[in-house]
Amino acid sequence: MATTRTLAAAICAVVALGAVTGCSSSGGFSDSPATQASGEGQSLNVLIATSGDAETAAVKAATADWAKQTGNTVTVQIASDINQQLGQAFAGGNPPDLFYVNSDQFANYAKGGSLYAYGDQIPDASDFSEQLRKAFSYDGKLTCLPKDSSxxxxxxxxxxxxxxxxxxxxxxxxxxxxxxxxxxxxxxxxxxxxxxxxxxxxxxxxxxxxxxxxxxxxxxxxxxxxxxxxxxxxxxxxxxxxxxxxxxxxxxxxxxxxxxxxxxxxxxxxxxxxxxxxxxxxxxxxxxxxxxxxxxxxxxxxFSNCWGIAAKSQHQAAGVDLVKHLTSANQQMNFADAFGVMPSRTSALATYAEKYPQSKAWVDGVAHSQAPVTIPxxxxxxxxxxxxxxxxxxxxxxxxxxxxxxxxxxxxxxxx
Structure with missing residues (x-):
């Protein structure tokens, strides 16, 4: 409810305070390719804006489960002001590998070259809400997966x-x-x-x-x-x-x-x-x-946030794999049980509707909902x-x- 002011350049100039050296002369962020890590033993940093202790615990449990399965490690950080902290991190050239992206900031980050577009690596992307897929697409590409729906x-x-x-x-x-x-x-x-x-x-x-x-x-x-x-x-x-x-x-x-x-x-x-x-x-x-x-x-x-992956992350392949885990039908239901969000997958949403009939009005609303405006x-x-x-x-x-x-x-x- 849980929501850069003008363009990517404004994020650099205003939000990033003194750390403007990461901005390119074109007004976006430096998009030099990062050397990519592979195999086990990778360490990923995840930044989230949590709704409370229940969400924090659920995300930490889910990332720990993935880390155990893959042999990697994940550090989850809780943002006090995620828009400001991401702006500073992007401009400073050291963003977290994975992070929540608000719908009202998505287009700013995408235009600035800060997001790694990984939607084409999700074979079942059509299972996600059409409205939210559209909201988190830029230049015709699904850039990041909606983590839940409201x-x-x-x-x-x-x-x-x-x-x-x-x-x-x-x-x-x-x-x-x-x-x-x-x-x-x-x-x-x-x-x-x-x-x-x-x-x-x-x-x-x-x-x-x-x-x-x-x-x-x-x-x-x-x-x-x-x-x-x-x-x-x-x-x-x-x-x-x-x-x-x-x-x-x-x-x-x-x-x-x-x-x-x-x-x-x-x-x-x-x-x-x-x-x-x-x-x-x-x-x-x-x-x-x-x-x-x-x-x-x-x-x-x-409404939703998406799981963003940094364009400058050295762990993009591992990040995509982690997103697949966090947005799986089972994990989305785990999040729903833990802190009340609705799944962004239509298949999981049907399961949610059966389990929580008192939420029927919210679930039924997905069919005639209006996606947010996502213009830089x-x-x-x-x-x-x-x-x-x-x-x-x-x-x-x-x-x-x-x-x-x-x-x-x-x-x-x-x-x-």
């Missing part, structure tokens, strides 16, 4: 639901039903719907309205469309009615906290909610439902969009989207 769904506090006189027949399947339910649930210090003020949540409604930020090929901006305006106006109308609020307005850090504390009767969150509720609010009675359909039908967002330098555009969304209640949706359109068009020009 989608958004609607979580409701069933106790508050019943207290409002609502039943299963009232579960919202349309925008109108969602706003009606939110109005009935807003009382006694509880807000019907509480969400984070960002496109990673509200973008799902843009998809449901038939819109999105770019065209499917990510070559043209489509932000200032009537569909996107309709989606933001819908959210705005609920905010003005008092039946929807942002998390900060109810003194919560995210939707799960608002739901757990009874500040929200409903929230829009991903499958990371399951582990957080079990850890922080084990007595909460809640249910996860599909996001209600909008004017254009159902829609949700897809676009993370800065999305950061500004999130800033603009914070003023949605009193702002002008058309103006917010016009700014996104303008900034996105500039990023597309720079990315060419």
């Amino acid at each position: 989608t958004l769904a609607l979580a409701i506090n069933t106790t508050l639901w019943q207290q409002a006189g609502l039943t299963e027949a009232d579960y919202p399947t349309s925008w109108q039903q969602l706003s009606d339910d939110a109005a009935k649930l807003t009382k006694d210090g509880t807000t019907g719907l509480v969400v984070a003020p960002d496109y990673q949540r509200l973008g799902a409604l843009m998809k449901q309205a038939g819109g999105w930020i770019t065209n499917p090929e990510q070559t043209t901006m489509t932000a200032d469309s009537p569909a996107n305006k309709q989606a933001l106006e819908y959210v705005q109308s609920m905010m003005k009615a008092g039946s929807a609020k942002y998390v900060a307005e109810v003194d919560a850090g995210w939707g799960g906290e608002a739901l757990g504390k009874g500040k929200a009767a409903m929230t829009i969150e991903g499958n990371w909610l399951k582990g957080a509720m079990a850890a922080d609010y084990p007595d909460l009675s809640y249910k996860v439902l599909p996001l209600p359909a909008g004017p254009a039908g159902q829609g949700t967002l897809a 330098g676009f993370n800065q555009v999305l950061t500004q969009f999130n800033t603009d969304l914070q003023s949605l209640k009193t702002g002008d949706p058309a103006t917010i989207l016009a700014s996104l359109q303008r900034n996105g068009e500039q990023a597309l020009k720079n990315a060419k």
Whole structure:
């Protein structure tokens, strides 16, 4: 939830602080080929941004298992700020061999020549979610494998639901039903719907309205469309009615906290909610439902990180073998059991759905999910969009989207 500012050159100049000597004159990173190691006894470094102790332990166990099988060794390091640390490592010419790559940074690293593209070495790559394979492809090449998958769904506090006189027949399947339910649930210090003020949540409604930020090929901006305006106006109308609020307005850090504390009767969150509720609010009675359909039908967002391998790593073959182990169906299920993520393999996702029926809404969402925008330098555009969304209640949706359109068009020009 778990997400370089402009281009690879900006990573070198800004994130890497003083270590800019690793940058090439073309604005990317030095891509001189590394001498490759082979055989047993290799030592690989892995850098991850963990969601907590459970994920840390699971990754360490999985890499240790691979090391035992192959005769190699693996050191897992936990990043405090993985984007900054990777930027510094790339610029300094000494990156980890294997690492998590956020979708919003992927294109920056790929354009900068920092990633070793190994997708063509994965014979069963088609088993991975199509949306995520597309998200982690650059110049038509699958560059790195998605390590897991997440989608958004609607979580409701069933106790508050019943207290409002609502039943299963009232579960919202349309925008109108969602706003009606939110109005009935807003009382006694509880807000019907509480969400984070960002496109990673509200973008799902843009998809449901038939819109999105770019065209499917990510070559043209489509932000200032009537569909996107309709989606933001819908959210705005609920905010003005008092039946929807942002998390900060109810003194919560995210939707799960608002739901757990009874500040929200409903929230829009991903499958990371399951582990957080079990850890922080084990007595909460809640249910996860599909996001209600909008004017254009159902829609949700897809999220993931990928397993990146450094272009300068001396252990690329071993790294690919380790990725194959970490993304195998069995290992993805081990990760799902350990810390709640969903598999990125469609075969393993089917197993997950059978084992965790309470997660059905998140699993079913994969089929109609929207992959993230992965354009070099676009993370800065999305950061500004999130800033603009914070003023949605009193702002002008058309103006917010016009700014996104303008900034996105500039990023597309720079990315060419």
